[in-house]
Amino acid sequence: MDDRNRSFAGKVALVTGASSGLGEATALRFARLGAKVVLAARRAGRCEALAHRIREAGGDACHVRADVSRAADVEAMVQATLDRFGRLDCAVNNAGVAGPMRTPLAEVEEAQWDAVMGVNLKGVWLCMKHQIPAMLAGGGGAIVNVASIYGLKPSDVGHSTYAASKHGVVGLTRSAAADYGQQALRVNAVAPGFTRSEMVDPQRPGAAEHYARMVARHSGMRRLGEAHEAANAIVWLCSDEAGYVNGAVLEVDGGGATRMY
Template sequence: MTSRSRAFEGKVALVTGASSGLGEATALEFARQGASVVLAARRAERCEALTRRIGEGGGTALPVRADVARPDDVRAMVAATLDHFGRLDCAVNNAGVAGPMRTPVADVDEAQWDAVMGVNLKGVWLCMKHEIPAMLAVGGGAIVNVASIYGLKPSDVGHAPYAASKHGVIGLTRSAATDYGQANLRINAVAPGFTRSEMVDPERPGGAEHYGRMVARHCAMQRLGEAEEAAKAIAWLCSDEASYVNGAVLCVDGGSATRMY
């Protein structure tokens, strides 16, 4: 783990969905910048492996198994953070699922709808419900909720539940930012574009062609994003350098590809 700014020295950061992709990259970025990191995800073994990796680089991490759609898991996740580290300064609510794709709205099953909303929207609310009191107890902090470019525009790949959930995350973020801005608690969102991850894997059969079409439609830079690029934006939003940024939605998408020429 290469050393960089130690902006989070002495602080504790919680990252959900930390077992892979953007969550893993964000946890590593916080650790590089000096934070003690709580790694929360359903796949405990991956969080344990990441804990060892962070430790080998001189950092400190705590793995916690948690399903953010389960209230008891979320309550226990924050309690474990406070029991182990005594405080919570930053949280990144990143855990999410894609749900059905290439499926028109009327063809979505109720169970599919509930599963997506349970993780992507209710899960973010549950996390904030328990993170916010913990942060207020130490005088404030910063939360970043992970939305999507599909929280700002319609889905064009037939996954309306996902787009609806991410629109909801943005509304929830902005409302919470208004509720707690006066309490030294900043709450922002990032809206990543197509970023390499388990869900966005150009190496799978047909992936290169598929994601080539997607970035042509959605990214002025004409490439996939890297998880580390979004992670750096998230860390900045949690840092003191973003001390007057609250209720913002930061797109990390390479710029819109919409143009008339």
């Protein structure tokens, strides 16, 4: 691990959805800055492989299998963090699913709605419900919830369920920030734009043209974001450098691209 900047030395960070993409990049960034990292996801094998990489590089990490839509899993995840490291300082609630796409609202099935809300919204609430007491017991901490640009504006046609869930994440974040800001616990969110991941993969057949159109509409830089770019913003929000940032929603999208032409 890079020991030139050990700003998170002695701190413990928990990252959900850590098996790939933005979650993986965030976990690696924490580890490089000296944090002990707990990797949580449904795909335990991938998390264990990432934990091994971190340990091989001189860091300290462990993995916990968790489905954030299940209260028992989330409670066990936080307890496992405390059992292993004795405290929780930072949490990144990143686990999420895309849900139905190109499906008009009235055609979304109830089971599809429940599945998206269970992970994207209820999952964030459950995580904070158990993370916050653990942090308060240790004197405070920082939480970053991963929303989306679609938590701040309408989605493209046929993606209403995802947008509704991410709008909910923004509301939860700002409300929790008000609830706990006077107790040395900060809660913020990031709103990534289209960022390379398993969900956003321009290498899939026909996907390159689709994402070219999307970034032309949604990114002033007209390119996809990289996972490490969002990770850098997340880790900064957890750092002491962001000590007076609370209830913010930081857009990491290359700049808004709404145009008058």
